Amino acid sequence: DIVMTQFPDSLAVSLGERATINCKSSRSILYSSNNKNYLAWYQQKPGQPPKLLISWASTREAGVPDRFSGSGSGTDFTLTISSLQAEDVAVYYCQQYYNTPENSFGQGTKLEIK
Amino acid sequence: QVQLVESGGGLVKPGGSLRLSCAASGFTFSDYHISWIRQAPGKGLEWVSYISGSGATFLYADSVMGRFTISRDNSKNSVYLQMKSLRVEDTAVYYCARGEYCSSNSCAGDYWGQGTLVTVSS
Numbered sequence: 001d002i003v004m005t006q007f008p009d010s011l012a013v014s015l016g017e018r019a020t021i022n023c024k025s026s027r028s029i030l031y032s033s034n035n036k037n038y039l040a041w042y043q044q045k046p047g048q049p050p051k052l053l054i055s056w057a058s059t060r061e062a063g064v065p066d067r068f069s070g071s072g073s074g075t076d077f078t079l080t081i082s083s084l085q086a087e088d089v090a091v092y093y094c095q096q097y098y099n100t101p102e103n104s105f106g107q108g109t110k111l112e113i114k
Numbered sequence: 115q116v117q118l119v120e121s122g123g124g125l126v127k128p129g130g131s132l133r134l135s136c137a138a139s140g141f142t143f144s145d146y147h148i149s150w151i152r153q154a155p156g157k158g159l160e161w162v163s164y165i166s167g168s169g170a171t172f173l174y175a176d177s178v179m180g181r182f183t184i185s186r187d188n189s190k191n192s193v194y195l196q197m198k199s200l201r202v203e204d205t206a207v208y209y210c211a212r213g214e215y216c217s218s219n220s221c222a223g224d225y226w227g228q229g230t231l232v233t234v235s236s
Contacts, residue, residue, distance in 0.1 A: 031217070040215065040222035042159075049226035050159065055215045061224065093159055097220040101149065101161040102175055104220060108158045 002026050002096050006106035012114040019081040021109045023094035028074045031098065038098035041070055041079045044108075045090045053092075054079065081111075089113060116140040116225045118210050123230030126200055134195040134230060136210030143191040144168065147213035147221050150184065150195050152206035153229075162208070164219070165193060173219060178204075200234045207231050 003026040013019040029038045037057035042050035052061050054070040057077055067082040081088055094106040122134040136148065150162040163184040165172045172184050183196040193210060207229040213221025 038215075038217055038220075038222075044159075049209050049229055050223075051226075052214075052222060052224045055222050055224075091158075095159075095222060097215060097217055097222045099217060099220060101164055101173065101220040104161050105151075105159040 001100060001102045002029065002098065003103055004094055004096055004106040006092075006094055006109050008109060009107065010110040010112065012112045013081075013084045014114045015086065016083050017114075019084050019088070019111055021079045021092050021094075021111070023072075023077040023079070023106050025075045025077075025096055025098075029096045029098035030074050037073050037077070038096055039070075039072070039077050040095045040097060041068075042093045042095065043088075043090045044093065050093060084111075084113070086113065116212065118212060118225055118227035120208060120210055120227040120230040123208065123232045125233045125235065127236050128200060128202055128234055130200050130234070131196070131198040132200065132232060134197065134208055134210075134232070136193040136195075136227060138191045138193070138212070141212070144188040147216055148186065148193045149211050149213060149221060149223060150193075150208055151211055151223070151226075152204075152208045152232075154203075154206040157206075160206070163195060164213075164221070171219065197232070200232075202234050205232060205234045 039057040041054040044050040058070040149164045186193045209229045211223025212225040214224035215222040
């Protein structure tokens with residue numbers, strides 16, 4: 001199984017500042033035949049289901065604000081919120097969908113306002 | 115619009131059974147793989163099971179293998195999760211999710227239901 005590890009576990013950022021969440025996979029999730037990284041980012045607010053923000057490591061879903069961006073390749077990935085808004089307080093998860101879904105989610109990163 | 119609605123959760127004693135349903139609407143159901151993902155209280159997301167659009171392929175997490183069975187009825191736009199021999203550690207909110215971005219056996223879910231709570235307790 002591929003193990004996904006996020007860091008930090010929690011993060012406090014001031015409003016308007018940049019927030020960066022990292023995700024590392026235990027082996028590459030870059031598929032060489034199509035040059036795509038099989039990595040998704042989700043946002044989960046209390047009492048709500050997860051919301052898909054980014055697929056293929058860097059493709060924003062429709063309607064997701066452009067302050068959210070994803071980057072990285074191979075085994076190391078980053079979710080960046082360029083200017084933190086109050087409504088961005090949530091837990092963020094990365095997920096690999098490269099192969100078997102067992103243990104496919106990271107443990108989550110809790111983002112709070114400083 | 116795309117909707118997924120889970121039902122069937124509740125309180126059950128250890129060793130008991132439940133059948134969860136996920137009713138879908140707003141898209142061509144048979145074109146999409148569906149996954150069940152659960153979240154224990156205060157914990158992270160755990161993938162549980164996956165079924166392909168045709169129903170021919172299905173996968174289970176090791177933690178539920180042999181106890182849970184996933185199925186789908188494309189004529190009813192529904193996916194089911196039959197759960198037996200339930201354990202206290204199966205207590206969680208169970209979500210179904212539509213697989214939009216997939217590899218051969220795994221997907222990222224672009225639409226999720228609101229979830230149904232399963233509580234296993236004596």
